[in-house]
Amino acid sequence: MGRYFLSLLLLFAWQSASAQHTLNISVFDAHTKEALSGATIQLKGTATGVTSDAQGRAVIGHLPEGQLVVLCRFIGYEDHADTLLLPLPDTLRIAMEPKGEEMEEVVITSTRSNRSISDIPTRVEFIAGEELEEKGNMKPGDIRMMLNESTGIQTQQVSATSANSSIRIQGLDGRYTQLLKDGFPLYAGFSGGLGLLQTPPLDLKQVEVIKGSASTLYGGGAIAGLVNLISRTPEEDRDLRFLVNGTSAAGLDLSGYYGQRFGKAGVTLFASRNSSKAYDPSNTGFTAIPKFERYVVNPKLFLYFSPRTKLNVGVNLITENRIGGDIKYIEGKGDVTHSYFEDNDTRRISTQLALDHEISENSSFTFKNSLNHFKRQITVPDYVFDGTQRSSYTEAAYTLRSEKLEWVAGANLYTDNFSEQPTANVPLRNYDQNTIGAFLQNTWRASEMVQVETGLRGDYVNEYGFSLLPRASVLLKFSPAFTSRIGGGLGYKAPTIFTEETERLQYRSVMPVNDQDNKLERSYGANFDVNYRTSFADDKLGLSINQLFFYTRINDPLLLQPSLGNTYSLVNQDGYMDTKGWETNLKLSYGDFKLFVGYTFTDAWLNVNGNKTENLLTAKHRLNNVLMYEVEEKWKLGLEAYYYSKQRLTGNSTGKQYWICGFMAEKIWEHFSLFVNFENFLDTRQTRFDTIYTGTVTNPVFRDIYAPLDGFVVNGGLKLKL
Numbered sequence: 178m179g180r181y182f183l184s185l186l187l188l189f190a191w192q193s194a195s196a197q198h199t200l201n202i203s204v205f206d207a208h209t210k211e212a213l214s215g216a217t218i219q220l221k222g223t224a225t226g227v228t229s230d231a232q233g234r235a236v237i238g239h240l241p242e243g244q245l246v247v248l249c250r251f252i253g254y255e256d257h258a259d260t261l262l263l264p265l266p267d268t269l270r271i272a273m274e275p276k277g278e279e280m281e282e283v284v285i286t287s288t289r290s291n292r293s294i295s296d297i298p299t300r301v302e303f304i305a306g307e308e309l310e311e312k313g314n315m316k317p318g319d320i321r322m323m324l325n326e327s328t329g330i331q332t333q334q335v336s337a338t339s340a341n342s343s344i345r346i347q348g349l350d351g352r353y354t355q356l357l358k359d360g361f362p363l364y365a366g367f368s369g370g371l372g373l374l375q376t377p378p379l380d381l382k383q384v385e386v387i388k389g390s391a392s393t394l395y396g397g398g399a400i401a402g403l404v405n406l407i408s409r410t411p412e413e414d415r416d417l418r419f420l421v422n423g424t425s426a427a428g429l430d431l432s433g434y435y436g437q438r439f440g441k442a443g444v445t446l447f448a449s450r451n452s453s454k455a456y457d458p459s460n461t462g463f464t465a466i467p468k469f470e471r472y473v474v475n476p477k478l479f480l481y482f483s484p485r486t487k488l489n490v491g492v493n494l495i496t497e498n499r500i501g502g503d504i505k506y507i508e509g510k511g512d513v514t515h516s517y518f519e520d521n522d523t524r525r526i527s528t529q530l531a532l533d534h535e536i537s538e539n540s541s542f543t544f545k546n547s548l549n550h551f552k553r554q555i556t557v558p559d560y561v562f563d564g565t566q567r568s569s570y571t572e573a574a575y576t577l578r579s580e581k582l583e584w585v586a587g588a589n590l591y592t593d594n595f596s597e598q599p600t601a602n603v604p605l606r607n608y609d610q611n612t613i614g615a616f617l618q619n620t621w622r623a624s625e626m627v628q629v630e631t632g633l634r635g636d637y638v639n640e641y642g643f644s645l646l647p648r649a650s651v652l653l654k655f656s657p658a659f660t661s662r663i664g665g666g667l668g669y670k671a672p673t674i675f676t677e678e679t680e681r682l683q684y685r686s687v688m689p690v691n692d693q694d695n696k697l698e699r700s701y702g703a704n705f706d707v708n709y710r711t712s713f714a715d716d717k718l719g720l721s722i723n724q725l726f727f728y729t730r731i732n733d734p735l736l737l738q739p740s741l742g743n744t745y746s747l748v749n750q751d752g753y754m755d756t757k758g759w760e761t762n763l764k765l766s767y768g769d770f771k772l773f774v775g776y777t778f779t780d781a782w783l784n785v786n787g788n789k790t791e792n793l794l795t796a797k798h799r800l801n802n803v804l805m806y807e808v809e810e811k812w813k814l815g816l817e818a819y820y821y822s823k824q825r826l827t828g829n830s831t832g833k834q835y836w837i838c839g840f841m842a843e844k845i846w847e848h849f850s851l852f853v854n855f856e857n858f859l860d861t862r863q864t865r866f867d868t869i870y871t872g873t874v875t876n877p878v879f880r881d882i883y884a885p886l887d888g889f890v891v892n893g894g895l896k897l898k899l
Contacts, residue, residue, distance in 0.1 A: 198242060198263045202227075202235040204249060206657065207272035209295070212625055213251050214656045216273070221246035221258070249273065252658050252711050276716075286360065287385040287405040288394065288630070289574065289585050290620055298620065298630035298652035300662045300706055300725070302327070305383035307807075311815060313378045314841055314852045317422040317430040317894070318451040318471075320376045320384075324404065326819065328760045328775035328801055329388055329725075332373060333794055335680045337869050337879040337886070338501030339467045339519045342373050343677055346388055347727055348756040348781035348795040349401035352676050353700075357395065357405040361547040363493075363527055365398060366593060366675050367566040368551045375495050375525070377473060379420055379432040380447035382409045389727055390702040392668035393632040393648040396591060396614055400668040400700045400731060410489075411436040411443030411479055415899075422894035426466050426887060427454035430894070443479035448472075455500075455507040458888045459864035462515070462874055465886035467501030477529075485535035495525040503874060514875055519683070520556040525549070539579060543587075545572045555683045562684045564597035564606075585618040595673070603744060606674050606689045612638045628652040632666070640692035644669045644699070658710050665703030670735075672698070674747060678737040681879070686744045687737070695735065696749055702729035719766040730755040734783070752785030754792065769808055775801035791825045794883055798822035813843040824883045832883040835861050853893035860889040 204216040212233030219226035220237070227235045242263050249257045254273040261269065283294040285301050294301060304312070304323060312323035321342055325332040331345045343351025356364040356372050364372030384406055391399035409416065415437045422430040432449040449472070456466035477491035502518030505511055527549040535541045547570045555562040574587030591612045597605060614636035621629045634646040648666025655661070672695040679687045710721035733749040740746040758778040765772040777799040781792035800820040807813050817839040824832040838859050843852040863869055863884035870877040 197238070198240045198265075200237045200240055200247070200261075200263070200265060201268040202229070202237070202247070202249075202271060203268050204229045204233045204235070204251070204271045204273060206254075207274050209293075211654075211657065213254075213273060215658070216249055216251040216271075218271075219248050219250075221248050247271075252716075283383075285385055286407065287357075287387060287403065289576075289618060290583055290630075292620070296628065296652070298628050298650040298662060299387060299664060300389075300650070300704060302386040302388070303383050304386075307813075309378065309381060309383065311805075311813065311841065311843075313420070314843060315839065315854045315856060315892070317379070317420055317432065317892075318377055318428070318449075319374045320378050320381075320406070321373050323378060323384065324373070324386075326801060326803075326817070327386065328762055328777045328799070329727075329779075330386070331796065331799075333677060334882040334886075335677050336501070336519065337882050338464050338517075339499055339521055340374070340501065340886075341521070341680060343680070344373060344404065345795075346386075346401040347729065347758065348779040348792055349729065349731075349754075350677050353398070353401040353670060353731070355391070355395060355399040355403040357403060358493075359408050359529065359531070360395075360405060360545065361527075361529055362395060362398070362568075362570055362591070363547065363549055366568070366673055367553060367564055367595060368523075368525065375471065375473070375497060375523075376406065377430070377432055377447075377449045377451065379418065379449065380409055380434045380445070380475065381406055383407045388725075389664070389704045389729065390648065390666040390668040390700060392700075393616065393618075393634045393646045393666050396589065396612060396634070396636055397638070397644070397669045397671055397697075400670055400698070400702070401729065408447075408477075409434065409436055409445060411438040411445055413438050417897075417899040419897040420894065422892055424453070424890055424892040426456040426458075426890045428452065428456075428466070428892070438479070438481075441481045443481070445475075445477045445479070447475040455504055456887065457504040458860075459862060459886075461864050461869060462504055463517075463869070463877070464501040464504055464507060465862075465864075465888070467499050467519075468507050469497060469499035471495065471497035471499075486533070488532045489530070491529045493525070493527045493529070495523070497521070497523050499523075516875060517558060517877055518556075520554075522554045522556075524552045527551075539577060541576045543572075543574045543576070546570070557683055557685075560600075560683065560685050562597065562600070564595060567594045568592060581622040583620040586616070588613070588615045590614075593673075602686055604689055606684070606687070608673065608690070610638065610640070610671060610673070612636055612671070626654050628654075630664075636669070638671050638697065641671055641697050644697065660708045661706065662708075663703075663705045665701070668700040668702070670698040670700075670731075672696070672735050672747065672749075676735070676737065676747070679745070679747070682745065688740060688744050688746045690735075690747050695747065696733060698731055698733055698735055698749070700729060700731040702727070704728070717767060719764075721764045723760075723762040725760040725762075727759070728755070728757040734785070736783075736785070750785035752783070752787075754781070754783050756781035756792070756795075769806055771805045771807070773801070773803040773805075775799075777801075793827060794824050794881055796821040796824050810845055810847075812845065813841070815839075815841040817841075821884070826881040826883065832863075832881070833866050835866075835884050837861050837885065848899055849895060849897045851893070851895055853891070856890050856892065857885055857887075858889050861885055862888040 204213045214231045216229040229235045247259045316322035321332045388402040391403045420432040436445040452470040455464045455468040474494045479489045499521040503515045505515040530546045532544040549568045551566045569592045572589035577584045593610045596607045616634040618632040630650045632648045636644045646667045650664030653661045672690045704727040706725040712719045731754045734754040761776045763774045781795045802818040804816045819837045839856045841854045870879045872878045
């Protein structure tokens, strides 16, 4: 009897065990196929749940036969539910879809690899889409504000009366940053002080910023980093948009863009007119905004010879007259006393050609060429600087791709010729600088967690010699929510007379540079960042954090110093300049609200001839705060507050700390929108708390400009999209 009972018990246990099942699960990104570690998997209606491992795998055991619902959740992704009938013969594969704001893939071109930003080892920041349009509402005529409101970037005004500006990244002089348009270096040298002012943003698709040494990518000049302005390209649907903007400072901006593809051909056309009357909100008597009138025309033709071969050619035409100075003189009321002015008359014509050909599924060839002719005449009382810069850029590159490796090899030639009309007090500053270079770049997908990008460039600059520029970057994907990048490289800058210091002097009495007295500035730098994103309250509250640390050192920096006969010379100093610090970026989102907070700490010093001094015009502490409220396709409201700490000025004086606040609103309909922007509504101006010149109004000596001069300005207008 006992044996019979035991047999029945064993049979029941065996049948019960045979009814238990194991569910194997694999969780991955629906687009990248990347395994998702840390996803939460739960059986709906029960307390049973597991978490996916580093390979995205999970196992749930002891499940009864029959129907069940598996619910999968992961930060930044839509919830996913599967209804199953056990037993299941294979592993359950769960493809998770990123949430709406993550679904549009951002492709970066500045690193030459045309990869998604999430898969690039080099740290690249981008401004695109709605953010680009919001910044365009605030300053439709140029891109200064768009860049200045990013952490680690400061646009430095170098002329008190004409508002000429340069871009500084992480505390370094503007000449150490490369400004590109679609990968073409068009704004270097003589034109650098006006490049930011002469670039309206309406035709831009996105802006890509690489901070830190990037000379390996496009050659010398990118010691502090590079900014690549990416233009819109034609699509099958017509893209026709117009912008009209007026300001309380008597400014007017008119811009239009058209783009469309017709089978094997496509066109884009951008045109703008930007102007302003002379404006002086202070009692100094000098223009805070100069009188100017600028025209820009940029047509492009796109040819699609086959699915594998395409060509685009374009021409960029710019003409501008800009005059600032004594407000009475500019308005035609000048006399012997009120006679100071600074007149900039510029003409630019540049061409761009780009050919892309896919040789096979895994290889491609690109060819680029641009020609640039830039003429600028600067006139001040008793002095004229009249020069012409002719430059060209030619590049050929070959790309080879495999499952885990991508190789890019190429060569380029950059020519830069400058000539000026003779002046009485100094020799001609003419030069003919040619650079030939070759580069090799590799991107290696070592594993799902590690990607490595390495590069090597060799440049030969006539009269200044050879530079070898290695760089390396590593991307670590600990999980889709937690990533890190580390990178660094070498750089150089060839000497010319065009710096922020010489621009302030209108190049007056500045002696030439040459290979007998000067040499290349050489640098090295590194950066490291950590990115983390998460959500709370059932994904209603989103949080993302980026923490960046940076260091750059420039040996033998080229600085301006007084010379014999009341002249100035650019001299390579015995020593170095270095800048170090960090950037913290935080984004919070809740419903229709988004809060952006950015903090930049910059510690920049000059160490020459045994003396250590703080770098000029560098705010050690900067705070960016932006609160946005957006109802999709209906309303946009934005409130901004930016803080700048004290800055060291020429002559060992110190500028005062200040805040700048602004408010923007836009009402959106299907084909048009109305916007208004109250910029700097606290009326923060250097002329309110400090002086901008010494001497007399007839012969002023202008001080460093470290704060706004135009104060509170309201602008508003209309945008059409047809």
